[in-house]
Amino acid sequence: MLTNKKKILGIFAVALFLMSTISVYANQDTKSDIWFDEMDVKARGTNILWWVEDKKLEPQDEWRNTADKILAELEDNTSLLSTVYGNMYVNPRTNTLYLVLTTDEPDIKNAILSMVSPSKDVTIEFRKGPATYKELDEWYEKGNKLLPSLREKGVEIGFWGITENATLLMEVVTINPYIIETIENEIENVIPKGLVSIRLGGMAEPAWSRSDRIRPVLGALKVTSYDDQWWYSTLGFYATNDENVEGVLVSGHATDLNEEVYQVAIDNNNIIGTTADDDEGAYADVAWVPLDVAGVPKVFNLTSLQHVVTGEKWYTSMILGETIEGQGYVSGSISGDITQKGTTYHDEWDQDMYGQVRYDDVIVDGDSGGPVYIESWNQGNYRYEVTAYGVNWGVNSVWGWSVFSPVNGIEIQVGSLDFT
Numbered sequence: 191m192l193t194n195k196k197k198i199l200g201i202f203a204v205a206l207f208l209m210s211t212i213s214v215y216a217n218q219d220t221k222s223d224i225w226f227d228e229m230d231v232k233a234r235g236t237n238i239l240w241w242v243e244d245k246k247l248e249p250q251d252e253w254r255n256t257a258d259k260i261l262a263e264l265e266d267n268t269s270l271l272s273t274v275y276g277n278m279y280v281n282p283r284t285n286t287l288y289l290v291l292t293t294d295e296p297d298i299k300n301a302i303l304s305m306v307s308p309s310k311d312v313t314i315e316f317r318k319g320p321a322t323y324k325e326l327d328e329w330y331e332k333g334n335k336l337l338p339s340l341r342e343k344g345v346e347i348g349f350w351g352i353t354e355n356a357t358l359l360m361e362v363v364t365i366n367p368y369i370i371e372t373i374e375n376e377i378e379n380v381i382p383k384g385l386v387s388i389r390l391g392g393m394a395e396p397a398w399s400r401s402d403r404i405r406p407v408l409g410a411l412k413v414t415s416y417d418d419q420w421w422y423s424t425l426g427f428y429a430t431n432d433e434n435v436e437g438v439l440v441s442g443h444a445t446d447l448n449e450e451v452y453q454v455a456i457d458n459n460n461i462i463g464t465t466a467d468d469d470e471g472a473y474a475d476v477a478w479v480p481l482d483v484a485g486v487p488k489v490f491n492l493t494s495l496q497h498v499v500t501g502e503k504w505y506t507s508m509i510l511g512e513t514i515e516g517q518g519y520v521s522g523s524i525s526g527d528i529t530q531k532g533t534t535y536h537d538e539w540d541q542d543m544y545g546q547v548r549y550d551d552v553i554v555d556g557d558s559g560g561p562v563y564i565e566s567w568n569q570g571n572y573r574y575e576v577t578a579y580g581v582n583w584g585v586n587s588v589w590g591w592s593v594f595s596p597v598n599g600i601e602i603q604v605g606s607l608d609f610t
Contacts, residue, residue: 252311253285259306260289264323271302276319276326276356285312290319290356319356320385326352329381333358336376343372348391361391364571390572400424400490400519403454407438407462407481409489409499409561410517414452415445415465415477424519424560425453426476426581427499428485429607435480437463439581439600441559442475443538451479470539471603474595475583476559478604487610489561489576490517497565502578502609505531505545505596514549514564514579516594518557524582526551526592534584534593545599553585553592562594578609 260278263271276290289302299316308314321329330352337347346363353359358381362369365388373388398404401412411425426439440451445465452460463479487499508528516524526549534546553560562579580596601607 251282252309253280253282253287256287256306256308256312256314259308260287263305269305270298271305272324273322274298275323276321277323277352277354279354287312287314288317288354289314290317290354292319292322292356294318317355321356321382323352323356326356326358326385329358329385332380333360333377333386336380340373340376345369345372346393348393353387358386360386360388362388363391363393365390392572398490400517400522401454403460404490406484406486407453408486409438410519411490412454412519412556413440413462413559414454414456415440416449417444417446420456421445422519422556423558424517424556424582426559426561427489427578427609428481428487429609431478431604431608432606436485437466437478437480438485439559439604440465440477440479441581441583442470442477443536443583444558445477447477467604470541472541472544473599474581474603475536475539475543476581476595476600476603489563491574497574497576499563499578499609500575502597503564504598505547506598508547508579508596512564514562516560516562516579516582518553518560518582520554520556524551524553524557524560524562524592529591536584543593543595545596546593547580547596548591548593550591552587552590553582557585558583 257278257280260271263269264275266272274291274293276292278290279288280286281288287308291298291302294316303314306314330350333350337350340347347360348363349359349361351359360373362373370388373386377386400410404411407425407428409425409427413423413425415421415423421441421444423441423444426441428436428438430436438451445451447465447467449465450461451463451465453462454460462483463481465477465479467478489497489499491497508531510528510531513525513527518524528547528549530548532546534543534548535541536543547562560582561576562582563576564579565574565576567573568575578597580594580600582592582594584593585591597607597609
């Protein structure tokens, strides 16, 4: 019979074993067959109590050898496969290859299976398509020759190519009856009817950053200007004034009157304009720069989707508590809730700034001049639409707020502007 001391030691040993076992399982990565639900563990207030099966399937590689065999067969123009093959695609998580053929004949499917000899871990499923890949490729090349003509007629094409289901797809940035009719008229004598699908899609754009040299210029880019020394700041918005002069708004305290503004580096090839209005006014910390280069009413974005300025909102229409967005070339995206509207003291200019707007996010050096706005998604135009609120100029990191000059204050300072 075990003594109490031995019993205690035995129980302790079993507990250590269980703890070590649990520790091993808990530290396995997501490839393991077992994992623990971290949120459930936290809710129960213990190290680990709840086990579930991992339903996730990791990508597998067994399908690759079979796909290579299929591609090798396709190189032989006399192969049975090459006469009926439409396309191929894969679900790597289940090791399933999908072969799109122009026929449903069981004998042909069985002949192809014996030809490529898939491993036991790979599943081949057949789908029926309308054309062979060779035919599709010929029509694709003919379609490529139509793209310049379509663009001349106002069709913005983001993608043109062969789909996994052995059809052809054209993605356009804007879709309406005119766009559809124009495309159909162009392709009707070149590609068989019913093979081309048209849908909304994005335009591929270079992966720029706010600190890159970008033309035409737009809101939220890094700019360089001079006021007793060289400063880096953020471009606000593109606009036109009541004399139809195109220009941009930049930080007032980062430049001076009649100073050249660069985007980005200090080089004559990078001059975008010269400040025409910068009088340290009491309603906006901003400078107006008539452009010597092209500009567009947009703000920078990291995706291919357009962020187009379509309107503006004045101080009196801004609601306490509403969430605004913005950008600075240093911070990137900015977001906060409006907390106060009123007079804010400008420490550098030693003066009160009337009708300014505070919000609860903290910008940093270099973000001054950056655009403040709200944005909404327009499904019909497939783009984000921006309503201009103002430009950033100040921050109090101790109290956790930033401040911007609203649109109407800017227009008091530099004159009437159209931000669209």
